Amino acid sequence: MQAWLDELAGPGSRLTLSGAVTSMGEYTTAEDPRYGGVSVDSYRPGRGGGAARRGSNADGPYALTLYTDAIHEDSPEEVVRAWVTLVLPAGAEAGQRYTIAGFSDAEEREVQAHVRGHGNAWGFSRQVAGELYLAELGEQVSAAWRLEAAEGRGEEARRVVAEGAVEGLDFTPQREARYAITVNGDSEQYLGRVSIHETPNDFAVSIGNRIVLDVPTEIGAGEYALSDQAGDGAIRVSLMRHEVEEIDGAIRFSERNGVFDAEISLEASGEDEVQLSGRLEELDFDR
Structure with missing residues (x-):
C-alpha cells in the first residue's frame, strides 16, 4: 500500500475497480471539467444517516470519497462515474492499518465502506472486507486501501474489488x-x-x-x-x-x-x- 502512495508522486488519487464493475484506465473525475461539486474527491467529516458515522470538524470521524469512470457489466457500453466511500473510525491515527467492513457491519475500530455508481443506480455494500493504511490525517489525508464487496447474496452475488490511494487531499470542513x-x-x-x-x-x-x-x-x-x-x-x-x-x-x-x-x-x-x-x-x- 505504501508503494501505491509512492507511485502518486505528489497530490492526487487513483481508484481501480475490477469484477462486475471495471474502471476505465487511470482516469479520475477530480481532474476532468465534466464533473464538479460532489463529484470531486473529498475528505470531510462523516455525514451520518443510516448506519454511517457522523463527524465533526474538530474530532471526526472523517470520510473519504474517491471517484473514477467505470462500466458495469450490465451496461458495458455506458461509461458512468463510480466512487468508493471510506468512513474512518473515531480517533483514527496516521501510521495505522484498519480493517474494512460494511457500513452496518463495521466494528468501532473498523473502516466503513461501500462502492457505488451511476446516481446510486447500483452499489456494492455487502460482504465488505479489506484493509486501509492511513499514512496522514490532519489538514490533508493520505491513505491506501484494498477491499472486496458484493451486490446480492450467496453464490449469485456479483462482486467488485476496489484498490486505490490518495495523497495530500485537503480537508473540507462542514458548516x-x-x-x-x-x-x-x-x-x-x-x-x-x-x-x-x-x-x-x-x-x-x-x-x-x-x-x-x-x-x-x-x-x-x-x-x-x-x-x-x-x-x-x-x-x-x-x-x-x-x-x-x-x-x-x-x-x-x-x-x-x-x-x-x-x-x-x-x-x-x-x-x-x-x-x-x-x-x-x-x-x-x-x-
Whole structure:
C-alpha cells in the first residue's frame, strides 16, 4: 500500500475497480471539467444517516470519497462515474492499518465502506472486507486501501474489488453547529450540520432543533443582538419547536477569508423556557 502512495508522486488519487464493475484506465473525475461539486474527491467529516458515522470538524470521524469512470457489466457500453466511500473510525491515527467492513457491519475500530455508481443506480455494500493504511490525517489525508464487496447474496452475488490511494487531499470542513440547549430544565448537547438558504432579503440559517436565524445579506464581523423581531441591527431568531414570546441574546461573528465562525448565546421565555449557548463554524454566505 505504501508503494501505491509512492507511485502518486505528489497530490492526487487513483481508484481501480475490477469484477462486475471495471474502471476505465487511470482516469479520475477530480481532474476532468465534466464533473464538479460532489463529484470531486473529498475528505470531510462523516455525514451520518443510516448506519454511517457522523463527524465533526474538530474530532471526526472523517470520510473519504474517491471517484473514477467505470462500466458495469450490465451496461458495458455506458461509461458512468463510480466512487468508493471510506468512513474512518473515531480517533483514527496516521501510521495505522484498519480493517474494512460494511457500513452496518463495521466494528468501532473498523473502516466503513461501500462502492457505488451511476446516481446510486447500483452499489456494492455487502460482504465488505479489506484493509486501509492511513499514512496522514490532519489538514490533508493520505491513505491506501484494498477491499472486496458484493451486490446480492450467496453464490449469485456479483462482486467488485476496489484498490486505490490518495495523497495530500485537503480537508473540507462542514458548516457546523455545536451547542448546549436547555428547554424547561432538560438539557442536551447538539452537534449537526448547518444549512443556509438565500431569501430575497437575507440568509435563513438553520442550526438544528428547527432553530432559524435570519442573517442580513450585508453581515460582517462583529456582535449582533438576537431577538424575536428583526430591526435596529438585531438578527431575528425563530424557535419553531417551542412556544416562546420573547427572545434575548447575542451572536458574535468572526471572519477569515470570507468564511464566518460565530459564538451564540440566547434565552427565550414564554410557555417554554429555552437557553442556548455554543458555536457555529464555516458559515459561507454567498453574496
